[in-house]
Amino acid sequence: MEELIEKIKIDIIEQLNLEDVNKEEVGPDDLLFGEGLGLDSIDALELIVLLEKKYGVKVASPEEGKEIFKSLRTLAQYVQEKAG
Amino acid sequence: MDTYINGLGLVSAQDTLASPLIKAVSWPQGPIYKAIEPAYPQYIPARQARRMSRFLKMSISAAQHALSDSKLPTVDAIITSTGLGCLQDSGKFLSEILESSEGTVSPTAFIQSTHNTIGGQLALILKNNGYNMTYSQKGHSFETGLQDALLKFELGEVNSVLLGGADEITELSYDLGSKLGLWKNSIPSSIEGFMTEGSNKTNPGEGASFFVLSAHQELESYAKIKDVLLWNGAFDKPLMHSKLAAFLETNLGTDQPLDLCLIGTVQKEHWHAISEPLGSTNCIPYKHLTGEYHTAGAFGVGLGASILKKQSLPDIYQNNPASAEPINSCLVYNNYFNDYHSLTLLEAVEV
Numbered sequence: 101m102e103e104l105i106e107k108i109k110i111d112i113i114e115q116l117n118l119e120d121v122n123k124e125e126v127g128p129d130d131l132l133f134g135e136g137l138g139l140d141s142i143d144a145l146e147l148i149v150l151l152e153k154k155y156g157v158k159v160a161s162p163e164e165g166k167e168i169f170k171s172l173r174t175l176a177q178y179v180q181e182k183a184g
Numbered sequence: 185m186d187t188y189i190n191g192l193g194l195v196s197a198q199d200t201l202a203s204p205l206i207k208a209v210s211w212p213q214g215p216i217y218k219a220i221e222p223a224y225p226q227y228i229p230a231r232q233a234r235r236m237s238r239f240l241k242m243s244i245s246a247a248q249h250a251l252s253d254s255k256l257p258t259v260d261a262i263i264t265s266t267g268l269g270c271l272q273d274s275g276k277f278l279s280e281i282l283e284s285s286e287g288t289v290s291p292t293a294f295i296q297s298t299h300n301t302i303g304g305q306l307a308l309i310l311k312n313n314g315y316n317m318t319y320s321q322k323g324h325s326f327e328t329g330l331q332d333a334l335l336k337f338e339l340g341e342v343n344s345v346l347l348g349g350a351d352e353i354t355e356l357s358y359d360l361g362s363k364l365g366l367w368k369n370s371i372p373s374s375i376e377g378f379m380t381e382g383s384n385k386t387n388p389g390e391g392a393s394f395f396v397l398s399a400h401q402e403l404e405s406y407a408k409i410k411d412v413l414l415w416n417g418a419f420d421k422p423l424m425h426s427k428l429a430a431f432l433e434t435n436l437g438t439d440q441p442l443d444l445c446l447i448g449t450v451q452k453e454h455w456h457a458i459s460e461p462l463g464s465t466n467c468i469p470y471k472h473l474t475g476e477y478h479t480a481g482a483f484g485v486g487l488g489a490s491i492l493k494k495q496s497l498p499d500i501y502q503n504n505p506a507s508a509e510p511i512n513s514c515l516v517y518n519n520y521f522n523d524y525h526s527l528t529l530l531e532a533v534e535v
Contacts, residue, residue: 117234142235145291152288 189406191254191396193246204490205498217389217475239352246392254396260342261315265329267478269299323520326482349479350392378472386450389475393482406489410529424457449519481518488514
């Protein structure tokens with residue numbers, strides 16, 4: 101799981117061009133949106149594309165996105181669950 | 185109502201952001217004039233820049249430079265112009281649709297692929313809810329935007345306008361232009377080599393030119409914009425002569441001389457048609473500095489305004505006959521692929 105979290109973290113930083121973010125400072129349970137990493141609604145759409153392209157995982161309902169995109173850990177759990 | 189240029193930001197193939205009065209021509213290494221990119225963090229915070237394409241960053245930097253130059257925190261209206269818009273993002277978005285067989289594609293490139301992306305981004309950055317318009321009229325895009333700005337001042341609807349013209353060259357647009365036979369393959373290294381007779385084949389370029397226009401003259405004003413005229417049509421010498429004569433008579437009268445003319449063309453026919461009737465007026469070319477793009481005329485206006493402010497020609501024109509001193513009036517003629525002609529008259533401000 102920790103390995104997958106790390107991989108998703110690197111993919112997100114790269115995909116969203118978060119050049120000002122130090123990857124060591126982003127923890128697995130930090131919030132991705134709002135007060136955490138500060139991502140916004142366009143980033144949410146980019147994350148959906150990322151999950152589909154890189155991990156073959158589709159987010160079917162926008163409602164579940166709220167929970168899935170909470171943190172790197174929830175994202176990794178979802179990927180593991182769907183891909184596994 | 186008079187309209188003054190009070191701030192200027194030019195991103196081009198020359199080092200014009202540092203100083204529009206360039207000291208030496210940077211000839212391109214290949215057939216394409218690529219713009220010299222500014223140090224973006226100086227103008228755009230990293231978080232804002234992360235989704236922006238190179239073109240968008242160039243344009244926002246030029247606009248921010250112009251605003252800072254004018255010392256105005258914001259403006260009443262934002263008017264941008266572009267011939268082809270955000271090409272890189274448009275290409276990226278369309279390619280992704282093909283590659284994914286119309287599947288899920290990144291939204292960012294799509295959002296930023298529209299022609300009014302620059303105007304929209306500027307409004308967001310400046311938190312500006314004022315009039316926001318983008319003009320895309322091929323080789324008259326910038327001049328049409330300028331006309332709109334002048335009308336806004338004339339009607340008393342605005343006191344300040346951020347006006348810009350920008351276009352980019354991408355690998356895809358260069359390839360498409362090559363297939364259409366638009367470009368020269370040779371690498372330009374002299375004005376003589378750049379301007380040719382009987383052909384409008386050219387070297388493509390790109391750039392972003394932004395102006396802060398104001399109804400009020402300031403101590404640091406560059407110039408006053410007197411008028412702009414545009415017309416379409418293939419090369420027609422008698423027509424060019426009559427347009428030029430009528431424009432100068434309307435704006436300068438019959439006894440006031442024209443001190444300087446900047447000619448932006450790749451065709452020698454246009455050069456002769458404009459310079460010959462002007463007699464002793466000093467005429468200088470500028471398109472060999474930028475290459476050709478839809479909004480290159482904005483560069484000419486920026487260069488003319490800088491010359492009027494400094495009351496001297498850039499070092500690169502030192503071999504030209506000395507211009508009349510002081511330089512009170514400057515005409516900018518721009519031509520885009522033979523069909524798009526424009527005249528913009530600038531006047532020095534009284535200090």
